[in-house]
Amino acid sequence: MKLDPRHLEILAAIVQAGGLSEGAVLLGKSQPSVSRSVSLLEDRVGEPLFQPTRRPLQPTELGLALAQEGQRILDAGRQASRLVDEYRQGLAGAIRVAGTPIFMDGVISSVIAEFQTEHPNIRIDQSYGYPSELLSKISxxxxxxxxxxIRPADVADEFEFRQILPGRNVIACRAGHPLARKKTVKLEDITDxxxxxPPANSPLFRDLRNTLDGIGVRDLKISxxxxxxxxxxxxxxxxxxxxxxxxxxxxxxxRQKTLTALPIKIGDPDRHLGCIxxxxxxxxxxxxxxxxxxxxKFEMLDRLICDA
Amino acid sequence: MKLDPRHLEILAAIVQAGGLSEGAVLLGKSQPSVSRSVSLLEDRVGEPLFQPTRRPLQPTELGLALAQEGQRILDAGRQASRLVDEYRQGLAGAIRVAGTPIFMDGVISSVIAEFQTEHPNIRIDQSYGYPSELLSKISxxxxxxxxxxIRPADVADEFEFRQILPGRNVIACRAGHPLARKKTVKLEDITDxxxxxPPANSPLFRDLRNTLDGIGVRDLKISxxxxxxxxxxxxxxxxxxxxxxxxxxxxxxxRQKTLTALPIKIGDPDRHLGCIxxxxxxxxxxxxxxxxxxxxKFEMLDRLICDA
DNA sequence: CCAATTTCATAACGTAAAGTTATATTGGTT
DNA sequence: AACCAATATAACTTTACGTTATGAAATTGG
Incomplete structure (x- = not known):
């Protein structure tokens, strides 16, 4: 026989509170309401759940056993409510985030790490991908x-784009690189x-080719x-x-004194870093x-970069 | 926010069955019914519980978490139903039984032991007492x-009496007792x-006195x-x-060859052994x-006794 | 790519029962 | 015996469950 879980909850509350009226208060209902609910439950069960003609209303053997199950139901319900509250406040859940490898490893990962210390109950599922795959996965x-x-103009209507950094590439080298000490670097220096x-199908690779094309470098040695x-x-x-x-x-x-940018101006890409x-x-x-x-975080980073 | 446990049950069933329609079958309800229940739940939660526009209806993160709680509720409900069924069939529960010490230890306890091997889920709380206390405890x-x-006539209206053995006392002695070998025992033999x-407040003690009075024994040595x-x-x-x-x-x-009854007729008490x-x-x-x-069991015992 | 099929949502309506307030009963108590 | 607190009953409103019929949307298969 299927019992109404709400009836079992009511039974548990009454047993826990030690009386029908107190149970009603605990449940936030009127006393006659829970009284009748108990009657209905007893009718269906076909056995008394409380000792008759006992005034501080004591449960029978079966009543006590059913009340225990009711308590489990109450607990599960409370847990469910807690989950909903946390989820609605954005304090729990799971987020699937992906991005291009270089950006993710170089900049985003540390931001995500910071986010996680603030929100330990939010799980981040991170992965990598290049723009086309990323967009189709979002889709x-x-x-x-x-x-x-991405170029803001390329963002289809089905997506929403929030720019977080303007696109700006530089030529990078190790911190102690011979060219890094110079005040200005000329094209002839670079070709040596x-x-x-980066991988051939990455946006950065195209940027690299465009950049070098732009500053006139034709035959580059790729090591x-x-x-x-x-x-x-x-x-x-x-x-x-x-x-x-x-x-x-x-x-x-x-910051870790490992890399530095050469003091030479190259064309900025028309792509801007953002969240889709x-x-x-x-x-x-x-x-x-x-x-x-x-x-x-990126507003702060942008300000730092501009100051530098 | 309080959620309806029945809604969580339905959610669990849908997730478990892998679809709304299958879930409806599993619950024994119509498909529109569970569909609307889910809608109501989603309205109250304020968050989607299923991925929209996905046809084999996949739960969201939150939907899955709530379904787990729903499963706990389903489990508790099932356990409750099981308890009720067992209880109604008399296969589980607890019974408080008490009786006069001699009868309980000498006859009833072995019957109860037999009963318990047949019904291991029924707990027997056994205790001892003399008639007056027993009746007030029942009351x-x-x-x-x-x-x-008890004398059947003495049973008050508030009690129900089922006789299980007619009252019949005997004079008992050890198996190898000198008197036990005789064909017939005379009064003179006994007085030696x-x-x-038994304890002075027990019914048996009164029986002893009555018996000995009846057969003319006046000054008995009580050792x-x-x-x-x-x-x-x-x-x-x-x-x-x-x-x-x-x-x-x-x-x-x-049966264990420890005691035997003397072959001498004594008056039967007007009390009969029974259940109140x-x-x-x-x-x-x-x-x-x-x-x-x-x-x-006592019918069988009675037949054995008569045959003996 | 369109039709067929499956799957889910909506509509309309009857009914069970939860909720309410007001009132009657009944153990327990003084 | 009488009172008090706790529980049960009554009468009525509202919610929502459950039904069948039907519509919309997504997946599948040719």
Whole structure:
């Protein structure tokens, strides 16, 4: 026989409170209401749940056993309410974030780390991808937030774009690089050194080609290609190679005195770093919190970069 | 915010079944019914519980978490139903049984032991007492069943009496007692031996006095008084003393070749052994089972005794 | 890419029961 | 015996469950 879980909850409250009236108060209902609910439950069970003609209303053996199950139901209900509250306030949940490898490792990951210390109950599922995959994952709702460099004009209507950093690339080298000591660097200086290229299908690779095309470098020696940011940095710091990197990444690395940017002006890409979400869809409160957090942190970073 | 536990149950069923329609089947409800219940729940929660525009209806993070709580509620409900079923069938519960010490230890306890092997989920709370206390405990609902010797006419209206054995006392002695070998025993033989008496406030003690008065014995030597059945038996088997015991008790002990009854006719008491319950009150199914079990066993015992 | 099919949502309506206030009963107490 | 607090009952309103019928949307298969 199927019992109404609400009846079991009421039974548990009465047993716990030690009386029907007190139980009613505990439940925030009127006394006659819970009285009748108990009657209904007793009718269905077919056995008395309370000792008859006993005034401080004592449960029978069966009443006590059922009240225990009612308590479990109450507990589960309370836990559910707690979950909802936390979720609605954006204090719990899971967010699927992905972005281009260099940006994610170089800049975003530390911001996410900061976010997690503030919100330990929010789980971040991070992954990597290049713009086209990222957009299709967002579109297919396999992803909540994508962080990538994109031309604002290229953002389709189904997406929402929040710019967090203007695009700005620099030529990067190790901190103690011979060229790094010079006040100004000329094109002729650059051609002497070999180059490190990011993976061929990455946006940065196109930036690298555009940049070098732009400043007239035609035949560049590529000594290393592919790999993650840490691979690039390792090769860069262990040699006199050069590469093109977003200034924000170099800026973060400068703090550890490993990389530096050459004092030479190159064309900025028309892509800007930003967060892409699906527009029109319901956004979870925790996702909203993360986006606001990222925007705030990058405002601060932008100010630091401008001051530098 | 308080959520309806039934909604959480429905959510759990849908998630478990892998779809709204299947969930409806699982719950034994119509599909529109559960559909609307989910809508109501989503309205109250204020967050989507299922991915929109996904047809095999996949739960969101929060939906999944709430479904888990719903599962706990379902489990508790099922357990409650199981408890009720067992209780109604008399397969579970607790019964408070008490009786006069000699009867309980000598006859009833072995019957109860048999009952418990048949119904391991029924707990028997056994205790001892003399008729007056037993009746007042039954009256005050501190006891479910009392087993005692009583005159059927003395049973008040508030009680229900089921006789299980006619009253019949015998003079008992150890198996190898000198008198036990005789074909017939005369009054003169008896007076040579000392007597063991049950506690002075027990019905058996009155039976002893009545019996001896009836057969003309005036000055009896009492060598031991009080104690439980096992104490009486121990003294009896370790000496040539005599005592008065219900024949049923002696009959049970005869099987172990420890006691025997003297072949001398004494007056039967007007009390009969039976079960007392409160009349008019609801009797639990397990109590009913126990009473029937006892009646059945004693019918068999009675037949054995008559055959002997 | 369109039709067929599956899956879910909505509509309309009857009914069960939860909720309320007011009032009657009944153990327990002094 | 009488009073008091706790529980039960009565009468009525409102909510929402459950039903069948039907509509809309997404997936599937050719």
């Amino acid at each position: 297919g709702e396999a992803l909540d937030v994508a962080i990538l460099p 050194y070999s180059w490190i290229a 290393f290609t592919g790999g993650s940011l840490s691979a690039v940095v390792n090769v860069l710091t262990g040699s006199d190679s050069l590469t093109v990197l977003p200034f924000s990444v170099v800026f973060m690395m400068q 979400t699906l527009s029109g869809r319901h956004m979870s409160a925790s996702t909203h919190r993360l986006l606001e957090f990222i925007e705030r | 005050g609902e501190a006891l479910d069943v009392a087993i005692l010797p 031996y000392s007597w063991i008496a 031991f008084t009080g104690g439980s059945l096992s104490a009486v038996v121990n003294v009896l088997t370790g000496s040539d003393s005599l005592t008065v015991l219900p024949f049923s008790v002696v009959f049970m002990m005869q 319950t409160l009349s008019g009150r609801h009797m639990s199914a397990s109590t009913h089972r126990l009473l029937e079990f006892i009646e059945r």
